[in-house]
Amino acid sequence: xxxxxxxxxxxxxxxxxxxxxxxxxxxxDILKVKYYKAGDTIYTVDSLLSNLYIIVKGEVKYDDGHxxxxxxxxxxxxxxxxxxxxxxxxxxxxxxLLSQEHLLTLLYESPHLMIGFLKSQKEEDDEVxx
Numbered sequence: 001x002x003x004x005x006x007x008x009x010x011x012x013x014x015x016x017x018x019x020x021x022x023x024x025x026x027x028x029d030i031l032k033v034k035y036y037k038a039g040d041t042i043y044t045v046d047s048l049l050s051n052l053y054i055i056v057k058g059e060v061k062y063d064d065g066h067x068x069x070x071x072x073x074x075x076x077x078x079x080x081x082x083x084x085x086x087x088x089x090x091x092x093x094x095x096x097l098l099s100q101e102h103l104l105t106l107l108y109e110s111p112h113l114m115i116g117f118l119k120s121q122k123e124e125d126d127e128v129x130x
Contacts, residue, residue, distance in 0.1 A: 014120055
């Protein structure tokens with residue numbers, strides 16, 4: 001995946017769409033790409049993640065069937081809390097991975113991104129009661 005493709009992916013996902021162009025380029029440049037096949041278990045319950053998983057293509061869900069939108073792993077990375085459900089690839093899926101270290105730096109340097117994450121987490125918590 002090219003740098004430009006990573007930038008366009010980030011720009012299409014809230015709250016990354018609030019990043020300034022320089023922040024987008026720097027963030028996109030450090031992202032790793034990872035792929036899973038349909039049916040693969042990506043993480044199991046009580047796991048601690050070391051990356052934020054940003055969904056580029058495909059569908060991911062919890063084992064209760066709830067579809068994950070855009071990204072997952074924020075709560076684990078920021079609060080050191082384990083995930084509460086298995087995470088499974090419904091289809092072939094590709095991710096951009098943002099390490100915990102880079103995520104925390106980005107949140108510190110871009111408060112508008114932190115506010116966007118807080119808003120989206122509140123909406124998700126209200127929706128699925130995680």
